[in-house]
Amino acid sequence: MEIVLPRLNRLVPSLESTFHKLVEEQGELSEAILGWIDEQGTPRAREALENVAGELLDVAQTCISMTFVLEDLAPDVRLEEMIDDHLAKLLRKGYLHSVAGDIYITVNKDGFRELSLPRLVIPGVTMDSTVLNISVAIGRFAQWIGKFRGASGEVRRYTDEQILKGCGLNLLHIAQCCFTMLYILEETFLMDIDVLMRMHIDKLKRRGYVG
Numbered sequence: 001m002e003i004v005l006p007r008l009n010r011l012v013p014s015l016e017s018t019f020h021k022l023v024e025e026q027g028e029l030s031e032a033i034l035g036w037i038d039e040q041g042t043p044r045a046r047e048a049l050e051n052v053a054g055e056l057l058d059v060a061q062t063c064i065s066m067t068f069v070l071e072d073l074a075p076d077v078r079l080e081e082m083i084d085d086h087l088a089k090l091l092r093k094g095y096l097h098s099v100a101g102d103i104y105i106t107v108n109k110d111g112f113r114e115l116s117l118p119r120l121v122i123p124g125v126t127m128d129s130t131v132l133n134i135s136v137a138i139g140r141f142a143q144w145i146g147k148f149r150g151a152s153g154e155v156r157r158y159t160d161e162q163i164l165k166g167c168g169l170n171l172l173h174i175a176q177c178c179f180t181m182l183y184i185l186e187e188t189f190l191m192d193i194d195v196l197m198r199m200h201i202d203k204l205k206r207r208g209y210v211g
Helices: 015-039 045-073 079-092 127-145 160-189 193-206
Strands: 004-006 105-107 113-116
Touching: 004 045, 004 193, 015 045, 015 127, 015 160, 045 079, 045 113, 045 127, 045 160, 045 193, 079 105, 079 160, 127 160, 160 193
Parallel strands: none
Antiparallel strands: 004 113, 105 113
């Protein structure tokens, strides 16, 4: 099953609200992982692991929602180009062997755009390393929307377009961390990603985030 997350067409987040939401979701993910650690070897371990998977989807969804919105903020900022840069980085690092013919932005049956990211081969990925990588990337995202924009009185380092692209690449990196861990959970613990995705989308619809 491929993980595909939609643009939340009934929400219009900002860079600042996305940062706040990411910090919240990161905390909930960390709490879920601690809960899973506590439940290992008990009948509730599976439920705890599914909770971790749900929180990974929430973190990834927060990032992907904002990457679509970035295109609305500047005419020269295109999600396709940011994905190309993201994939090129994965190729350089040896995490991805080829992108020939792969399509990561699609349109669903309701006419709304969706985004997927590739399955990667990264030895040694764990829950702990995933959370640490997400933490680092959220810190860098904060730099782009604050320090690099001169938001606190520092010298502004980049143009608006560069800021948006820098934010977008960090958001794609965080989402990729989540996708990679979810695929590992699918392979290692035989989790049904299809069921988890349906539950995630149903939750988004109940909350009125997507039509």
